[in-house]
Amino acid sequence: MLFFIAGSDTVTITLTWAAYSLALHPECQEKVIEEIDNAVKQNGVTYESLKDMTYLEAVINESLRLHTPDSLSIRRCTQETSVAGIKIHPGMSIEIPDSRHASRPGIFPEPDCFKPERFLQRQSSVRTRTGVVRA
Template sequence: MHGQAIVFILAGYDTVATVLSFTLFFLAMHPECCQKAQAEVDAKCGKEFPDYDKVQTLTYLDMCINEAIRLVPPGIFLNRKCVQDTDIQGVHFPKDMIVVIPVYAFHTDPDLFPEPEKFDPERFNPENKTTRHQYAHLPFGQGPRNCIGMRLALLELKMVMAAILQKLTPVPCSKTVYPIKLSKMQAKAQDGLWVKFQLRDAKT
């Protein structure tokens, strides 16, 4: 339990910062999505701080975050240990075998996500989510051993994103490199993530 508490706080720091950076970057590259997210934040939060109750209503912003996590998952693979002999579609998995789950491969499989390199938050609207296999999107794992900090991470992301979008608009700058060139073994842009921010309203 003590170890889980440490993971809960410390391991989520870099993950949240990474997802936040990529989400803002993708919104800068897709102004139509950014405008839609800002319109939702304006309608649901107004000028007030986006607290817990308010961010639960930000459906489109949640879609944007999930699409960013799909394109650049913080963990590109998961490891799981078989607790008993198992056969799945004719493949035998012996007890104690370590199974590597290729998260990034799932997230960029065109059979699961058509045009997988495209940033499209509509993939995660309520209708599309129900028609896709529940294990197609695995940024936090699945089942009883999924990420213990998932709900906290998503809450932090939505609160910070909403607070930023209330006052600022991310836009490309002279150093922006797009499409992103990712490092091979981690969710990191080789050329960095460069954007600039414009004030939405000088009075805010």
């Protein structure tokens, strides 16, 4: 029940943007359809077949990068530090605007373009954690 209440909006927003992005990029849509067809033919509709859909996962990650449903991440400071002369003490909450990182050309070349392939590169510095793009 918690997922339904707390996660329904973010899941809905993510899937809506992913579907919209695929509609705008039919070449990506074809790759997703082919990947789903192949995975389902081999294993049926299972959790294992879903784990094999790497391009679909890349599409979701790219949609999250471009259209994050949450505007910021909140982290708790674990050790004393300072940023731009401001002291941050252990236990303080830090708010990090996610969209700023997702639009940096130094991290994501052509940041305004929908390119799921950027998440297929294993040597990439791009990582995801709980659906939030991190660099």
